[in-house]
Amino acid sequence: MRVNKKGMIGFPFRLAIAFLILALCVPTLIHMVDGFQQNAEIDSVSIEAEKISNTISRTYYSGIGSVCTLDVSIDNDCYIKIGGEGTDAYSIGIFLGDNEKNKLYLERPSVKIIGNGLEISGNRTLMFECIKIDNICGVEVTSIA
Numbered sequence: 001m002r003v004n005k006k007g008m009i010g011f012p013f014r015l016a017i018a019f020l021i022l023a024l025c026v027p028t029l030i031h032m033v034d035g036f037q038q039n040a041e042i043d044s045v046s047i048e049a050e051k052i053s054n055t056i057s058r059t060y061y062s063g064i065g066s067v068c069t070l071d072v073s074i075d076n077d078c079y080i081k082i083g084g085e086g087t088d089a090y091s092i093g094i095f096l097g098d099n100e101k102n103k104l105y106l107e108r109p110s111v112k113i114i115g116n117g118l119e120i121s122g123n124r125t126l127m128f129e130c131i132k133i134d135n136i137c138g139v140e141v142t143s144i145a
Contacts, residue, residue: 038096041075041077041078041096042078042094042096042101042102044075045074045075045078045080045094045096046094046102048072048073048074048080049080049092049094049102049104050104051070051072052070052072052080052082052092052126052141053092053104053106055068055070055126055128056106056111056113056128056139056141057106057108057109057111059128059129059130059139060109060111060130060137060138060139061109062130063130064130064131064132064137065129065130065131066129066130067127067128067129067130068127068128069125069126069127069128069144070125070126070128071123071124071125071126072120072123072124072125072126073122073123074120074121074122074123074124075121076121076122077096077097078094078095078096078121079095079119079120079121080092080093080094080095080119080120080121081093081095081117081118081119082113082117082118082119082120082141083113083114083115083116083117083118083141084113084116084117085116085117088117089112089113089114089138090105090106090107090110090111090112090113091103091104091105091106092104092106111138111139112136112137112138112139113138113139113140113141114131114133114136114138114139114140115140115141115142118141118142118143120143124143124145125143125144125145126141126142126143126144127141127142127143127144128140128141129142
């Protein structure tokens with residue numbers, strides 16, 4: 001194997017080009033991984049929100065006085081807001097930090113969540129009770145643990 005001047009000069013140049021390409025790709029890859037991680041967190045919280053929605057519907061269909069409980073586990077970077085004022089009383093909001101990422105509306109049936117809104121994160125046990133207040137039937141959600 002013979003090494004000439006062209007080989008001696010070309011190798012450091014090729015090595016520099018390879019490091020330049022690598023340096024340009026690393027920030028993009030880090031951004032992509034961060035985006036995948038956030039999407040995974042939001043997806044796991046969305047699954048918990050679906051469980052809450054299904055439990056609200058089941059409690060509502062069971063009639064006034066029925067009570068159900070549900071254990072939820074929500075990542076600490078995220079939280080779920082159940083109910084609220086106005087149209088939010090018929091929704092479940094999914095938040096990452098302070099940004100709302102998704103909202104589920106209780107449409108079938110259109111169940112009003114009684115109360116001012118409940119924000120939950122971490123491991124919680126929720127109690128759902130179908131009640132009637134001022135001729136409005138709805139579900140009250142409280143955190144019991």
